[in-house]
Amino acid sequence: MxxxxxxxxxxxxxxxxxAVRRLFLVMLALLAxxxxxxxxxxxxxxxxxxxxxxxxxxxxxxWLKRILVSLADAVTGAGERRSPAGVIFRFVLxxxxxxxVSYAIFxxxxxxxxxxxxxxxxxxxxxxxxxxxxxxxxLRRGF
Numbered sequence: 813m814x815x816x817x818x819x820x821x822x823x824x825x826x827x828x829x830x831a832v833r834r835l836f837l838v839m840l841a842l843l844a845x846x847x848x849x850x851x852x853x854x855x856x857x858x859x860x861x862x863x864x865x866x867x868x869x870x871x872x873x874x875w876l877k878r879i880l881v882s883l884a885d886a887v888t889g890a891g892e893r894r895s896p897a898g899v900i901f902r903f904v905l906x907x908x909x910x911x912x913v914s915y916a917i918f919x920x921x922x923x924x925x926x927x928x929x930x931x932x933x934x935x936x937x938x939x940x941x942x943x944x945x946x947x948x949x950x951l952r953r954g955f
Contacts, residue, residue: 832877834945839869842934842938847863861927862931864913865932865934879903910932
């Protein structure tokens with residue numbers, strides 16, 4: 813059994829880093845494009861709750877990325893050492909933040925809850941765009 817950490821392909825690592833960056837940027841673009849449309853079509857409550865949901869989603873995505881990097885560094889022994897308690901706290905804090913925002917918006921109106929859910933769903937749209945981008949790149953290169 814080999815106890816050494818497996819070597820990471822630098823090309824695959826660069827592609828992954830670019831994919832994470834694209835996901836974040838697409839989420840920002842979807843938030844910027846969707847907020848005015850929802851605001852005009854459904855009103856201020858829907859627009860604001862979509863923005864709040866989108867911002868929570870972006871923050872959640874950023875924290876999740878940091879947690880995964882921390883876990884990978886802990887497994888490989890690379891990078892700076894982070895407190896396991898801090899990693900767990902941030903992991904739990906993500907869900908606590910979503911629950912608190914959901915409760916606050918739920919208490920204000922039902923329509924706003926739909927906007928929040930739409931904002932929290934930004935990663936779904938971003939992953940769809942990334943899948944299309946990867947498929948296009950694969951087809952262009954002939955798989």
